[in-house]
Amino acid sequence: MSKEARVHRIKQVVLVTALAIYTMLAAGPFLWVASMSLRTTSEISKDHFRLPDTLHWEKFPDAWFNSNYGVYFSNSLLVVLSAVAILTLVGAMAAHCFARYRFRLNRVLYFVIFSTIIFPPQITIIALFQILVEYGLFNSLFGLTLVYVAFQLPITIYILESFFSRIPNDLFEAARIDGYSEWSIFWRISLPIALPALSTTIILNTILLWNEFLYAVVLITDEDKRTLPLGIQRFMGDQMEDIGMISTGLMIAIIPVVMIYAFFSEKLIQGMTAGAVK
């Protein structure tokens, strides 16, 4: 074996080992929770890491119907889908304008919006609580949706603007000459071309908001308005944690995220590599 081939081989071994360790670290906890979701709490208490002797599939309908997971799930679905839809549409429109139109204070406005990401949620939460109470939006799914939109909009605009600004201006000018209005150009040119970037923001926003806990726990109090992360928390008592049901709840919570990822992942990868090839 030549020296070059040996170096190449060593590199490959190091790379595969590093990837294997990373995969174990990432997939291990997931598989552990998956196995616990099919075991009862008493079984788990006896041996935390054992594979299920009996597969307790009945825990899923039990969690869905008897532990109110169905309500939490539909609340989460409603809030997250609405927020992501608004974020995608408003974020894309704003990004299109920032990237495409020269107007006074363009960069100042962009910076002001983007700079809001430096505030951690803990700083804004009291003010937000007060505002929502004032406007009668406290303890409502609509209020939570608006907060989620406000929370994620800057990063959405940031990601989309950097993509939109790479679309050659000639395309827009060609469409103008072809007879299309600015509005049509946004829908027929900007949005379809930006699909990889849109997929990126859809996945990121869905995962972040689906798992969001802090705003939900402060701004929602009614049992029938809770989202999934709050529902899962219900099984964490002061005296005892129903770890079996928590695991089942977590698995229910993970399914939509996996589905969204599977659906948009190809576009996400394109989004990550966009610009690498002319």
Place this chain on the structure above:
Amino acid sequence: MATVTLDRLCKRYERSTDLAVDNVSLAVAHGEFMVLLGPSGCGKSTTLRMIAGLEAISSGELAIDGRVVNEVPAKDRDIAMVFQSYALYPHMSVRDNLGFGLRRRGIDKAEIARRVSEVAGTLGLAVLLERKPYALSGGQRQRVALGRAIVRDPKVFLFDEPLSNLDASLRVSTRGELIKLHRRLGATMIYVTHDQVEAMTMGSRICIMDKGKVVQIGAPLEVYRRPANLFVAGFLGNPPMNLMPARLEGDRLVIGATRLTLPPELAQAARSAAGLVFGVRPEDLMVGEPGDDAIATEVTAVEPLGAETIALLRIDGSEAEMTARLGRDSTVRVADRLHLRPDLAKARLFDAASGNALG
């Protein structure tokens, strides 16, 4: 087909003191192929973009087919434009790219399909109709861009350096196709380029621009043979026209150690200028014997190009240099002495102060 008339058209960008386009007046006739030629930053593309409606006009008047269109949006000017980057919609197939402009104009689907397949057939795109732009070669993309313009059947075609992204051989063949296309359609076309070969071979007329201004308008050979000023003389031609400082002594023109007898009308014109520049094309210099009407030079470099030989020369008694286009069988070498007789009927004299041609 339509006429395009520019009347003292100006463009000043915000926060700029200079005019990007400075009082450009130009009349493009029905079916004419007008080439806007000039170096980078001369305002030719800005002028084209103002005609297209992509750039606001600061002052002056633009008329298409007699109708003033200063305030008419691009979509209502009935023009089509081919961009340097082709500007194909990357998410659409070739078929959709071709039909995109027609769909907006309320033309029914059957008619769109008919026109698209007709144009695709003409341009050899029929087998590529379902492909996306990324799956096309540079030349194919260029043809799609062209097809998108043709399918609209516009009053005026605008081209913004459409060949500059093609490799050399493809550029030559596409140039030929464009010439044929113009002949077949008989359409009014305005073509922007910085490539003088494109301008010379394609244009019915050339409009040469410099620093935002029109310097000369004319048929290609007319502009080449009778440049209106020093800029055109130096810009057009490869190698460009030889320009040498000269002075008048009686009826004779003194260039370094050489004295040329000027034709009476040229001598008459030269008297009005304080300083003179003598211009002669490299191909208008004939190798001859030493004598009064021959410029004595020494060869400083030789470029054998196969079809011809270019000799770089230093003029005796002067710092000026010149080039001569010699036959392909020329055997001159560096340090050889050459005596070159300029064809004075084809030579030009310029006023050194204003740069304008005399006579």
